[in-house]
Amino acid sequence: MASxxxxxxxxxxxxxxxxxxxxxxxxxxxxxxxxMLGLGLVSFVVLVxxxxxxxxxxxxxxxxxxxxxxxxxxPSLAHPFGTDRMGYDVLTRIxxxxxxxxxxxxxxxxxxxxxGLLIGGISGYVGGWADExxxxxxxxxxxxxxxxxxxxxxxxxxxxxxxxxxxDIPYLNLTTIVLLLGLFGWPPIxxxxxxxxxxxxxxxxxxxxxxxxxTRSDILLRHILPNAMPSLVVVIALGIGSAILSEAxxxxxxxGDPEAISWGQLLYFNYAQLKxxxxxSIAPSTAIFITVLGFNLLADGLSDAFNPxxx
Amino acid sequence: xxxxxTRRNFLKTTGAAxxxxxxxxxxxxxxxxxxxxxxxxxxxxxxARMIWGTLAAQQISKLGIDVQSxxxxxxxxxxxxxxxxxxxxxxxxxxxxxxxxxxxxxxxVPNNLFSSTAFPPNGQNFYYVDDPEIDASLADYxxxxxxxxxxxxxTRFQKRWYDIQPMTILFYPEDVIATNPKLSGFSGTTxxxxxxxxxxxWTIADAGDEASAAFASWQPPQNLTPMYTGGYSDANVFGPVxxxxxxxxxxxxxxxxxxxxxxxxxxxxxxxWVITLREGVRWHSGEEFxxxxxxxxxxxxxNEAYASPFNAPFKEIFASPEAFSATGKYEVxxxxxxxxxxxxxxxMNAMQVMPKHVLEGIAPEDLRAHPFNTWNGTYDVxxxxxxxxxxxxxxxxxxxxxxxxxxxxxxxxYTKNPDxxxxxxxxxxxxxxxxxxxxxxxxxxxxxxxxxAHDPMYxxxxxxxxxxxxxxxxxxxxxxxxxxxxxNLRHPIFGTGVDTPLGREDPSRAAxxxxxxxxxxxxxxxREQIVQEIASGFGAPGTVPMPFTAxxxxxxxxxxxxxxxxxxxxxxxxxxxxx
Numbered sequence: 001m002a003s004x005x006x007x008x009x010x011x012x013x014x015x016x017x018x019x020x021x022x023x024x025x026x027x028x029x030x031x032x033x034x035x036m037l038g039l040g041l042v043s044f045v046v047l048v049x050x051x052x053x054x055x056x057x058x059x060x061x062x063x064x065x066x067x068x069x070x071x072x073x074x075p076s077l078a079h080p081f082g083t084d085r086m087g088y089d090v091l092t093r094i095x096x097x098x099x100x101x102x103x104x105x106x107x108x109x110x111x112x113x114x115x116g117l118l119i120g121g122i123s124g125y126v127g128g129w130a131d132e133x134x135x136x137x138x139x140x141x142x143x144x145x146x147x148x149x150x151x152x153x154x155x156x157x158x159x160x161x162x163x164x165x166x167x168d169i170p171y172l173n174l175t176t177i178v179l180l181l182g183l184f185g186w187p188p189i190x191x192x193x194x195x196x197x198x199x200x201x202x203x204x205x206x207x208x209x210x211x212x213x214x215t216r217s218d219i220l221l222r223h224i225l226p227n228a229m230p231s232l233v234v235v236i237a238l239g240i241g242s243a244i245l246s247e248a249x250x251x252x253x254x255x256g257d258p259e260a261i262s263w264g265q266l267l268y269f270n271y272a273q274l275k276x277x278x279x280x281s282i283a284p285s286t287a288i289f290i291t292v293l294g295f296n297l298l299a300d301g302l303s304d305a306f307n308p309x310x311x
Numbered sequence: 312x313x314x315x316x317t318r319r320n321f322l323k324t325t326g327a328a329x330x331x332x333x334x335x336x337x338x339x340x341x342x343x344x345x346x347x348x349x350x351x352x353x354x355x356x357x358x359a360r361m362i363w364g365t366l367a368a369q370q371i372s373k374l375g376i377d378v379q380s381x382x383x384x385x386x387x388x389x390x391x392x393x394x395x396x397x398x399x400x401x402x403x404x405x406x407x408x409x410x411x412x413x414x415x416x417x418x419x420v421p422n423n424l425f426s427s428t429a430f431p432p433n434g435q436n437f438y439y440v441d442d443p444e445i446d447a448s449l450a451d452y453x454x455x456x457x458x459x460x461x462x463x464x465x466t467r468f469q470k471r472w473y474d475i476q477p478m479t480i481l482f483y484p485e486d487v488i489a490t491n492p493k494l495s496g497f498s499g500t501t502x503x504x505x506x507x508x509x510x511x512x513w514t515i516a517d518a519g520d521e522a523s524a525a526f527a528s529w530q531p532p533q534n535l536t537p538m539y540t541g542g543y544s545d546a547n548v549f550g551p552v553x554x555x556x557x558x559x560x561x562x563x564x565x566x567x568x569x570x571x572x573x574x575x576x577x578x579x580x581x582x583x584w585v586i587t588l589r590e591g592v593r594w595h596s597g598e599e600f601x602x603x604x605x606x607x608x609x610x611x612x613x614n615e616a617y618a619s620p621f622n623a624p625f626k627e628i629f630a631s632p633e634a635f636s637a638t639g640k641y642e643v644x645x646x647x648x649x650x651x652x653x654x655x656x657x658x659m660n661a662m663q664v665m666p667k668h669v670l671e672g673i674a675p676e677d678l679r680a681h682p683f684n685t686w687n688g689t690y691d692v693x694x695x696x697x698x699x700x701x702x703x704x705x706x707x708x709x710x711x712x713x714x715x716x717x718x719x720x721x722x723x724x725y726t727k728n729p730d731x732x733x734x735x736x737x738x739x740x741x742x743x744x745x746x747x748x749x750x751x752x753x754x755x756x757x758x759x760x761x762x763x764a765h766d767p768m769y770x771x772x773x774x775x776x777x778x779x780x781x782x783x784x785x786x787x788x789x790x791x792x793x794x795x796x797x798x799n800l801r802h803p804i805f806g807t808g809v810d811t812p813l814g815r816e817d818p819s820r821a822a823x824x825x826x827x828x829x830x831x832x833x834x835x836x837x838r839e840q841i842v843q844e845i846a847s848g849f850g851a852p853g854t855v856p857m858p859f860t861a862x863x864x865x866x867x868x869x870x871x872x873x874x875x876x877x878x879x880x881x882x883x884x885x886x887x888x889x890x
Contacts, residue, residue: 061369063366063369066366066837066840066844066845067837067840069840069843069844071844071845072773072844085362085773085844085845086362086365086366086845087840087844155383155384155387158381158383159387162350162400162401163401163402167379173381254355254356254358254361254382255355255382256382258353258365258368258380258381258382259380268358269358269361269362271751272358272749272750272751272774273773273774274751275774275777276773276774276776276777
């Protein structure tokens with residue numbers, strides 16, 4: 001019987017799956033205080049974005065404060081963050097700005113990630129002349145004066161789409177900004193992807209997969225990509241914060257989307273009134289700060305968690 | 312009108328809780344498909360205007376119209392309105408945009424902007440105002456020599472405007488500026504209704520006999536040849552260099568005094584004029600100013616090859632270059648086809664005289680890119696004695712000599728003209744005009760002592776409480792301007808009305824239907840709120856394009872246009888739109 005107990009115990013031990021890369025990473029991440037703080041801040045912003053229609057005290061475009069001669073009023077019970085120069089309730093605009101910020105950050109990095117992964121992945125895996133060509137292309141995009149190009153294209157695009165079905169796309173101007181940020185945001189991802197794919201393609205488990213007859217797409221998608229993801233997630237998380245900041249800058253330069261509610265635009269319209277109604281500038285600045293900080297801390301935490309040198 | 316439309320109130324009154332998640336739903340107009348789409352271009356160079364522009368677009372959208380607003384630079388708006396031939400925005404022209412406007416003379420001359428004879432590209436009626444009653448009233452106004460018929464005609468113009476609202480006049484701004492407290496002589500300003508610094512009259516206390524001063528202007532100029540522009544950003548730069556035949560004595564009295572002309576005689580019927588010019592005046596090049604310069608200036612504007620936007624009104628005034636001639640070295644004789652108020656109050660008082668000896672050697676197609684117009688680089692001018700003068704920008708007879716522009720610093724440099732024909736009281740001998748963008752930036756520059764004054768486009772009204780008297784002296788001026796939303800009056804809906812339901816049903820009532828739509832726009836504008844909340848109270852609600860402090864303003868006739876969305880929707884209903 002003792003032997004049966006022994007077998008049973010051994011069997012139990014065998015059914016305990018070894019913790020995977022993600023689980024180990026999560027365990028390490030939980031011990032990282034700044035990373036958890038970042039996750040908390042990002043979760044908070046995501047929550048605000050999801051619940052924005054329910055928690056915003058006023059309608060998104062409600063300018064009743066102006067109609068009632070109450071714009072630029074200080075914080076009060078009716079307007080906890082005050083009202084701005086346009087007669088908007090600042091808290092409402094901050095709340096409604098959260099989905100815009102996240103849409104910009106996530107949308108931008110979706111575009112950038114797909115491009116970066118494709119270009120970097122092919123470059124790293126195939127190597128040779130393809131690597132040379134793609135990396136020179138990457139360097140070309142890295143040295144472009146991104147903001148000048150974005151401002152010019154936003155303006156040009158705004159003219160080109162007039163009278164075409166494209167302009168029925170909601171928030172077209174913002175969508176254009178997101179696409180452009182994505183189109184110019186892929187090089188860092190491509191570089192990391194290239195390095196990871198290059199490193200992983202010669203690893204033993206990939207060789208093993210190749211030996212058992214795995215197809216190239218299997219190797220790429222089931223073996224290399226999942227193992228490259230931890231490094232990519234870090235750079236993507238960093239990029240989200242950076243994209244949010246970029247959109248705020250574009251809006252701050254007066255090239256934003258008049259239809260969209262953006263923290264950058266809120267700042268643009270109110271920064272000149274900093275001494276008169278500071279709440280209208282401080283609130284969007286703080287929102288941008290919290291969100292970007294959140295994503296950056298999250299990225300740092302992920303970096304530490306998935307860096308194998310960290311124990 | 313009390314408006315309190317919180318989300319909770321909205322839910323309470325409509326019960327449409329589900330729609331709350333859509334966000335921004337707050338107007339009945341959103342419940343149905345929009346009646347039509349219009350594009351509104353909002354110039355992106357001034358946050359205050361962007362704010363009321365955005366507000367205007369949102370207010371119009373509350374009437375059930377899909378307003379596509381965009382923030383664009385003037386470089387996008389200008390070609391669309393000038394070369395668009397009145398086409399709608401989607402076809403390369405424009406639908407609506409916002410601007411601040413004024414007449415180029417103290418005496419209002421609406422003819423140049425709103426007469427059907429002044430369509431672009433050679434005129435400034437960019438809006439295509441084409442109304443027989445407005446045309447008739449303007450023609451009567453221009454032709455009236457006596458005060459009573461003149462006032463009757465201009466009142467008729469205003470009444471007709473009020474009734475059909477060709478554009479929405481939002482408000483009449485009061486100009487607010489801050490100056491260096493050590494600066495005196497600044498109040499002696501006037502260059503047509505454009506605010507004008509007149510730096511030759513400035514004295515900076517404790518700065519000695521050769522002081523320098525700087526003036527901030529928001530927008531960089533586009534053209535620096537007077538016949539190409541009446542815009543403030545251009546006039547701020549070229550103004551100190553040139554003179555007019557007559558000039559305004561001061562802003563308070565708005566009286567005319569001789570400048571390059573010393574006097575004139577006019578015939579009984581107002582058609583024959585003999586203008587005597589000042590002797591001994593010299594251009595900055597040293598060449599003598601004569602009657603040939605005046606004749607050359609007017610002929611150049613009449614020459615379509617130069618594509619001056621003043622060409623159309625000049626044609627209306629003179630008909631042809633044969634109408635004027637130099638009848639002496641210092642005498643110009645003019646025979647007008649008919650008397651017109653535009654000649655005395657606009658041509659003689661507001662149009663700068665340009666140098667024949669400089670410009671006759673520049674081909675019309677080369678002038679816009681020439682350093683005379685750009686102030687970039689130097690060029691040689693051959694004088695009558697065979698010598699050459701090296702010019703750095705415009706060459707005029709004015710109190711300031713252009714030293715060109717410092718592009719690195721966005722600055723135009725001037726030195727005081729030692730041979731100016733008039734004694735000027737100031738101690739400033741070097742003058743800088745610098746382009747600074749942003750009201751906070753300009754106040755910071757003033758506080759740091761980098762500038763001494765600025766133009767009123769900065770709209771610092773909301774910031775006056777932050778200005779300490781130790782570094783900024785706040786001054787306010789009656790601006791003689793207005794802010795408007797203008798519409799392309801060839802647009803098939805709010806221009807001609809042929810595509811409105813009423814216009815389609817009865818084409819003879821199309822224009823009436825378009826006027827209803829524009830009336831609706833006008834009643835959707837919360838003018839009082841714009842003045843109080845965005846312009847910080849510096850201004851007054853608008854009605855018609857006439858400075859509201861001008862004697863010509865028909866105050867008894869022009870009642871404030873009520874902000875009421877219900878009235879606005881009633882007008883839309885009259886045009887055939889069903890809510």
